[in-house]
Amino acid sequence: MTFFSDQYSALVNKALDQEPNTDRWLSASGSGADDIERRYALGQEQTAQYVVWSREHQPAIWQTSEGKQALELYFEVEIGGVQVRGFIDQLIAEADNSVRVRDLKTGAMKSKFQLETYAVAVREAFGVAVNRGDWYLAKRGGLSRPADLTQVTAEQVGEQYAEMDAGVKAGKFEPRPGFLCRFCDVKHKCSFFR
Numbered sequence: 001m002t003f004f005s006d007q008y009s010a011l012v013n014k015a016l017d018q019e020p021n022t023d024r025w026l027s028a029s030g031s032g033a034d035d036i037e038r039r040y041a042l043g044q045e046q047t048a049q050y051v052v053w054s055r056e057h058q059p060a061i062w063q064t065s066e067g068k069q070a071l072e073l074y075f076e077v078e079i080g081g082v083q084v085r086g087f088i089d090q091l092i093a094e095a096d097n098s099v100r101v102r103d104l105k106t107g108a109m110k111s112k113f114q115l116e117t118y119a120v121a122v123r124e125a126f127g128v129a130v131n132r133g134d135w136y137l138a139k140r141g142g143l144s145r146p147a148d149l150t151q152v153t154a155e156q157v158g159e160q161y162a163e164m165d166a167g168v169k170a171g172k173f174e175p176r177p178g179f180l181c182r183f184c185d186v187k188h189k190c191s192f193f194r
């Protein structure tokens with residue numbers, strides 16, 4: 001718990017150095033200052049809950065061939081002709097010698113495409129089978145239902161990356177103003193923001 005509190009305070013202070021005006025901070029509800037306090041309490045609660053869950057369920061963290069635990073595991077692979085880099089929260093060793101990709105979520109938004117990307121990346125970068133993925137949902141203090149990733153292929157995920165890449169290169173950025181604008185990093189500069 002102390003670790004969470006220290007990290008949270010250090011990161012908030014670092015961010016305050018960059019943007020002291022908390023009214024300009026992105027916030028799901030209320031002012032930026034209120035959000036800092038609210039998330040501090042929520043983070044402590046969710047961290048404690050995760051520790052309890054983890055002790056009870058003892059997730060079997062997979063290890064790479066170099067003996068590195070697959071926590072926040074970095075990968076860099078080419079998918080659909082695009083260099084894709086990222087960090088996977090956890091890889092779990094499964095009884096059938098495959099690994100399960102796991103994303104830890106504090107919010108409610110889940111992306112199946114993210115798990116599909118991880119599946120393709122793990123097969124490519126670490127040469128191990130991936131059949132399932134899931135999310136640890138901090139709001140509920142437990143796992144989601146597992147997602148079947150057996151049918152996900154590099155070609156299928158690659159097509160989506162190639163399409164996104166072509167859109168970026170062509171300068172095609174179709175605005176889709178709506179609910180998600182409130183979480184958008186560039187809303188201060190966006191004329192479509194509402």
Ligand code: SF4
Pocket residue numbers: 175176177178180181184185186187190191192193194
């Ligand atoms: S604020 Fe602008 S760029 Fe951001 S999500 Fe909304 S429409 Fe898109």
